[in-house]
Amino acid sequence: MVILKSVDMRYVAMGVSLVVAVLMLLGKMAAYWLTGSYAILSDAAESVVHLLATGFAAFSLWYSTQLPDRLHPYGHGKIAYFSAGFEGALIGAAALSVFYLAGHSLVYGVVLGPLGAGLLITFVLAVINALLGSFLVFVGKRYHSIVLVANGKNVLSDMWTSFGVVLGVGLVWLTGWKWLDPLVALIMACNISITAYGLLKKASQGLLDRACPENTVLLQKCLDEQIQSGCIKSYHQLRHRQAENKLWIEFHALVDRSLSVEEAHRRITVAESAMRSLFPDFQVYITSHMEPGDHKGAHPLEYDEGVDALVADEDRCNLK
Ligand SMILES: [Zn+2]
Ligand SMILES: [Zn+2]
Structure with missing residues (x-):
């Protein structure tokens, strides 16, 4: 009974995480569409990646625990490294596109719409992510699930990006300095690149059987x-x-x-x-x-x- 309950709880948490990830993506795309802010777009780009990563995490949670079989006598654990590499490549591509867009607008001029509504949406989404991330880490630790804890930390890092963007775009809103927006986007893209590097490193070490x-x-x-x-x-x-x-x-x-x-x-x-x-x-x-x-x-x-x-x-x- 206890085991049944713990299995249910992990999959419930994963399901909530997936639904919220979809909500995040839609909300941030709406905020970008309203404002034209590349800082908010960089936040949305991270959400695309996070949604795919959460989908892969849900799949890995199930697949990596499948028992070894005739065609996979060493088991299925390496799927985690494969998914880390996939996420890393996607995040890297997202960072590159933000570098290009923000750099382009710094050189050729920044076009921004009204910022108020987009700012509010981004702020509310960040608060939701704070609650979700804490919930996932709590459930993950309680039921000893590495995948859930990792997913929760991913959500929390997404939250910090959103708060950073709210701060940056908020400053643009207050001061009217439009050039601040692509600058904030570039800083966010650097941060996303570091995450991408970490994931690709983890993937290559795991797939190439690096001896710890x-x-x-x-x-x-x-x-x-x-x-x-x-x-x-x-x-x-x-x-x-x-x-x-x-x-x-x-x-x-x-x-x-x-x-x-x-x-x-x-x-x-x-x-x-x-x-x-x-x-x-x-x-x-x-x-x-x-x-x-x-x-x-x-x-x-x-x-x-x-x-x-x-x-x-x-x-x-x-x-x-
Ligand atoms: Zn023996
Ligand atoms: Zn020998």
Whole structure:
């Protein structure tokens, strides 16, 4: 019953977020149409992206939790990186178009309509976003949903953009300095570009299986301890990669050649358990390859293990 309730709440929150995202986009486009303000347009451009991002987040929430299947034996977690890259590219394109429009109007003159109604709409939408963002972060934290918390933070950053625009356009309204409007739009576009860069970086790191350096240090330290305790003789070809909350680790372990298969398996399982306990918040999958005796003797010379990327340079020389 508790589980049912929590699942319902997450999807309800996601649904509310989607509906409000549509409302935001329509409201901001209306405000731009009324005022002709590029600062408000930059805010609307962010809303287009936010709507798509929320749609993708809702899809990811469902898709990333699908169990591994015959065609996706590593599961579906990478969809999150794919969606981050998609969002990043869209936000980048939105920022570029605002740069162009605002730059153009700075050079060739600013044309603005009456600002009052558009300002009021933008302000009301920002207040709605403040309430929605806080609600999403609250529900996300309560039910441990990373996707919901991220979506809530996204809504809150959208809110700050809107308040910034209200401030900027409000100043234009008070002072009559029209050139302030494209200037505010350019500042907003810089901010949007930073968000785009962050998303593209996250996507490329996830899709290219970047090995988190902190995890490399943890794993090497753990395996070194297994050598010191006499559990294994040595290790190499350590590799690890992650998708959201799943972590895959592989390594080759050298054990004494006089051990029985049972004892060798037991020892490597001890090493694997020690590695697994380093990451209590992850689902950890470990694959190991056992080699008897010393590395040179374990394989005939023509056996190609590939590049051992995580080994220190001096050790790599010793292996050859
Ligand atoms: Zn090996
Ligand atoms: Zn086993």
